[in-house]
Amino acid sequence: MSDTEPVVDLRLDRAHSSRIYDYMLGGKTNFLADRMAAGSVLSVFPAALAAARINREFMHRATRFLAESGMRQYLDIGTGIPTPPNLHDIAQGIVPDARVLYTDNDPIVLAHAAALLRGTPEGRTAYLQADVNDPASILESPRLLDTLDLGRPVVLSLNALMHFVTDDGRDHAHTIVETLKDALPSGSVLAMTHATPDVDPEVMRKIINIYRDAGTALQFRSRAEFLRFFDGWELLEPGITLSHQWRPDHPEDATHVTDAEAGCYAGVARKP
Template identity: 65%
Template structure:
């Protein structure tokens, strides 16, 4: 009789807070655990506008991918997907282009457990999920499921929403190196969508948030506008360029008093590869 082989046991470590599940809690989702809720409450205590900032980031993502789908992009690679929260990226883009293909990636096994919700796309298109860590060389770009779904010889919209501030540099400028590797793998006409937390407008509150996440075992590296702009080097920024997430082509006239920059604390931009 042959030797039985079992799938490796994955320790979900639900006793530790995870950024994807904290974000889900801030958005009012249901996929989070006690450690995530406790970290979320501490973040709100340090920065009461955190929930609104998360919602502004999410709303920007919806506008960004809808814009790119209307511009004709039909392939999307979303890295750092997080817990599914409807409408998901594929629901937005396949509502505009039913044949669009979407690959989601994340490094949280809990996200994998909810991947079925991500894979309910339009029958004309394709959706797939890859469990991978963007900081591990090749784990995303060499994944067979990615290549079975996307054709990297054709333009791809790469979205990195609220992800890169969880990639500390550790003295090696890791976040920019990761983005440059991803950019180099994509052909002309591709798009890059990034949102990123900053302490430029609310340094004391964001310093407290950084401390909360550090105690929860999740390092946070906020970056200023110059560091954020570097992610797009060599690509052409779409108007209005680098701005706060809620100010990137808002869908309705902006209330001049709300939200303030100190409440938004998240840069956003889209660029195209020449």
């Protein structure tokens, strides 16, 4: 490390959402505080490991569907710690010249970002350290402008992210998403999942309290609140569903998971 490089405090003594998610997915980039928080979640929601996998599988299916539909640019915000296959593995496996910009605010994701940059020679993958709470810092970043052409359609991927943005008496989360949507041209796509209290309010209340006690605020949203994120855009079939029900690879896949186990709504919509 050079004398001019800042020392980054990874705060490994505190649980972080991306490292808890890494643990839930069976990853190795997590620490005692993360595992303790995950254990608390599992004590009230034993299906949490399945829910994390189900959410990840939605990202795989949605990316594959969009790549097969010809989408060549992806902005993935709230990337999390690399867990292959990553979004670019799926997209560039179908469209080798696809361009992907990953974004996260966790310094430990930056430390592992090299794993996110091993794309195809024809395509482009890049990483931007930024926070979705400041969408301008993403949209105006030279890294974004060097990676993506905002004059051409872009897939905005917000998987299991916006429930970490609380409104605090404002309409903060929806305002952020609208800012991101407004910056994208016609033909762009929003692919998104979001945890909901609709299927098991009591369990979700307990999860919110566990994350709060670990230092992370959460706000789960209803179907109507989730639907608002797609205002003005055209929902693609099958519309808003729970995450395991969105275009399952095999019809029986959706029957092996209960709604409470999934715990997240999913949707994909295109900008007119």
